[in-house]
Amino acid sequence: MLTRASMKARNVMRHVASVSGLQKHMPRCAFTSSMRPMSSEASLRAAPPEEKGFKGHDMLAPFTAGWQSSDIHPLIIEKSEVGSYVYDINGKKYLDALAGLWSTALGGSEPRLIKAATDQLNKLPFYHSFWNRTTKPSLDLAKEILEFFTARKMGKVFFTNSGSEANDSQVKLVWYYNNALGRPNKKKFIARLKSYHGSTLIAASLSGLPALHQKFDLPAPFVLHTDCPHYWRFHLPGETEEEFSTRLVNNLENLILKEGPETIAAFIAEPVIGAGGVILPPKTYFDKVQAVLKKYDILFVADEDRSLTDSRTPVILRLIRGEGLVLGTEFTDNKSPNDTFPPEWGVGSIFGSECEKHGLLIRLISKYGEALKSTEERVAQLKSQEKI
Template sequence: MSTTPNSPEARDVAYHLHAYTNAKKHEEVGPLLIDRGEGVYVYDNHGKRYLEAMSGLWSVGLGFSEKRLVEAATRQMERLPYYHTFTHKGHNPVADLAEKLVTMAPVPMSKAFFTNSGSEAIDTALKMIWYRSNALGKPEKKKIIVRNRAYHGVTIAAAALTSLPANHNSFDLIVPDVIRLTAPHFYREGKPGETEEQFATRLAEELDAAIQAAGPDTVAAMFAEPLQGAGGVIVPPATYWEKIQAVLAKYDILLVADEVICGFGRTGSMFGCETFNLKPDMMALSKQISSSYIPASALLINKRVYGPIRERSGEIGTFGHGFTAGGHPVASAVSLETIRIIEEDGLVERAGEVGAKLQAGLRSLADHPLVGEVRGMALIAAIELVTDKEAKTALPTPGQLGAMVNANLQEAGIISRAMVDALAFCPPLIITEAQVEELVAGVRAALDKTYKELGA
């Protein structure tokens, strides 16, 4: 960190409490301040260039310098910088975006409800589910199912559905009766001699047993990511979703697909639901919907969800939920332009093609002494770090090895993210094959450097 008292780094430490940061350590090491972006690269305020292999926070699909998004925001700012969607009011951009999202959804949807972040979309889904159960005269049908290592956000309700220790430690959880089940990670949770299909069957049987134990009439919905992102880029085992959805249908339980990371091309399909053949009742969308140039998110709901909400709001006189900036005209305009670019430039198909190069490149590192598993699909991946391949263990302190490799990678000019002892990769959809090669070479160098530092 710069020792100059008035440096940007020093002022940041003095006044800024950072998200997902060790506040005490931050006072010692200070921040990496990013000054500008160009394509898949960002530059710090000292001019050093980094390949942003995480798209910021899994989200800047179009890179850091897409002029069409800036122009879309500017045009809308000049015409109508703000309006809301409360009390029978709206505006053209949000109406156009609602139509676009509902009609492009991979399964029939009825309505779009707009929020500002993935967490708000998840909170909204939870409130709608409770509202719906009450409207149906089933006030006991409120329990929610999630998977361990799932990530569904950090607002006060969404955080309770997230199943990661850092999101719960020292926080109170207010959502009652959350049913948490085994993470669908075959590498960590599969039993000796078990196939992926057998693992998937066991998880489906676990789900069925949990529903029966809770009482089927008390379970309202399962929230799930098509592919679990922040929990470690966990690709579900073969036949998993087919079997899970059969259990949910058996007990008339809603499925909420958290598409916040998977949506808009990340898995090689427009939505993760298409990649894994999910048929959800609700879909939470955010991040790449606007390439994160401006906060935006949406919740899509089908007729099964909308019908009871419609009737109950008619009885009460309103649906008493909404956000000041939900469906913001500038966010709507930027989101529409983002989707246009993804479609016009064929970025979903491109994610599959260039993503194959990324997956092959990272898998070429599988024989490295520090690599336990390489997993992912298209343009999302993770490397599980170990020091003992057979035992699947890393250093004694969880996260220590991940932090070491991630620091060496950043020093080499590549930004990744350590998820305990796994490194995540989620580069912009516009990344080229040459830039993928640059990324993989940087990862190999960081692994080699760390291995030497460990004295191996």
């Protein structure tokens, strides 16, 4: 009979074998920087002297199995440089391909951000925005975001510290909205399979990934899930994209009717599903979804993470884009689908988070052209090297 320790050891070695097998089939490339997987055969066997002593560290890390932090030396990132590279404590260079977690839009150690942060920390390190108090940088950033980042004029901006916190707040705002309209039963949210909306209690419930639910008693009872719009993976034989969209939206409508339209508060969707595989929906998908939502007076919440794609006209938009140090932002529309919400209730009032109050205002729109040019040059450079 295997002991718990021996079972864990066998799982580790199975993982080592699978990683080793994958590495054998990966072609070598001339690119000097590297991207390290969460663990590798080398990292399991030993670690450089500088990393000794960090195995079994005291930090509880997200998306990390307990045995990993106990048995594997962590990758410790020490510094960044201007651009998209970071360095570990041994000086090894890595391409930060995820841009932090889709939040360091200008790369690391950007001089303008460092100067803006230093200036603001010297002037006013922190002040809250409770009880109609705020700061000038908060107001300036909210105004600028509304002008540059929304397809149409939204009502207000609500700042948070992360995308998870933003999505939790969106649920609260939607519930608040329906309570104000005298609809206390209209509280359920419909999300999609394979979606990722965050790791906090409500945001993880909204996510359509089983790993975020198992052993956490999630999803919460008010969260429902419908189909993932991945045509290539889930279309029926001979089914066109148009027919695929129609079938999925029919399933959505059937779910609404089964639960009762009077109980469904909102539908939340990533315009491009990220963690599920960077999934672009068929072109007519959101048009058909919007028609159903409008039919049953259901709010549409767009959870925008990594693109500015067309998701039609959401009532609430959640954005994590990297406005300086701001990690989570919400846009709320003053005009709800039925236009009867009394403005005196104050949904979407400005709440400046600690990160945002450092006054890191940067017009990302003005940098897109420069960023695209840099990307094209980098792609050409990589193409000239051995194929990755």
